[in-house]
Amino acid sequence: xxxxxxxxxxxxxxxxxxxxxxxxxxxxxxxxxxxxxxxxxxxxxxxxxxxxxxxxxxxxxxxxxxxxxxxxxxxxxxxxxxxxxxxxxxxxxxxxxxxxxxxxxxxxx
Amino acid sequence: xxxxxxxxxxxxxxxxxxxxxxxxxxxxxxxxxxxxxxxxxxxxxxxxxxxxxxxxxxxxxxxxxxxxxxxxxxxxxxxxxxxxxxxxxxxxxxxxxxxxxxxxxxxxxxxxxxx
Numbered sequence: 001x002x003x004x005x006x007x008x009x010x011x012x013x014x015x016x017x018x019x020x021x022x023x024x025x026x027x028x029x030x031x032x033x034x035x036x037x038x039x040x041x042x043x044x045x046x047x048x049x050x051x052x053x054x055x056x057x058x059x060x061x062x063x064x065x066x067x068x069x070x071x072x073x074x075x076x077x078x079x080x081x082x083x084x085x086x087x088x089x090x091x092x093x094x095x096x097x098x099x100x101x102x103x104x105x106x107x108x109x
Numbered sequence: 110x111x112x113x114x115x116x117x118x119x120x121x122x123x124x125x126x127x128x129x130x131x132x133x134x135x136x137x138x139x140x141x142x143x144x145x146x147x148x149x150x151x152x153x154x155x156x157x158x159x160x161x162x163x164x165x166x167x168x169x170x171x172x173x174x175x176x177x178x179x180x181x182x183x184x185x186x187x188x189x190x191x192x193x194x195x196x197x198x199x200x201x202x203x204x205x206x207x208x209x210x211x212x213x214x215x216x217x218x219x220x221x222x223x224x
Contacts, residue, residue: 029131036213043113043199043215044152094204097142097213099151
């Protein structure tokens with residue numbers, strides 16, 4: 001069945017550092033890919049998405065490109081802030097929604 | 110007010126008890142979902158509903174049942190709770206216009222502890 005594998009955390013960075021969180025997927029067909037973010041004590045909220053190969057999703061300085069050849073959707077941000085501290089989930093929507101295990105990011109001042 | 114609400118937010122119960130978690134939404138969406146979140150496992154789909162008369166099992170439906178009372182309400186029941194059902198439970202909705210590209214809108218979660 002469909003599945004998502006993402007980089008294990010936790011990840012700790014200093015403010016203004018570069019962020020990459022790796023995500024790879026296994027799916028039949030052509031799923032849509034998503035990154036969701038969960039702040040402490042809250043539900044998940046959409047960060048960005050891409051619906052077809054080579055699409056780039058972007059929001060709040062975060063970017064991810066749908067790479068069909070490598071079945072990947074890595075999340076990047078050029079300069080993280082303390083307010084980016086959260087848990088990040090990669091997800092796909094094929095026959096149904098599948099989420100990765102989540103990666104906890106902590107950004108220190 | 111929040112678009113997707115869940116009650117209760119926290120619940121502690123004992124093994125064997127029946128528990129109902131409730132979800133309401135004001136987004137006017139047709140599709141609703143129940144997930145559980147466990148550390149290191151991400152979110153796993155329990156049940157989903159595309160409309161009031163359409164209920165579907167998800168990845169891990171055993172031990173759970175659901176009821177879609179109205180477009181805006183979707184309840185999750187544990188008929189006889191067991192400790193390994195201790196988890197954070199999330200309700201979510203989507204508009205359903207474009208199935209695979211839809212954004213999911215999540216409630217704040219219910220933390221359930223089964224002793």
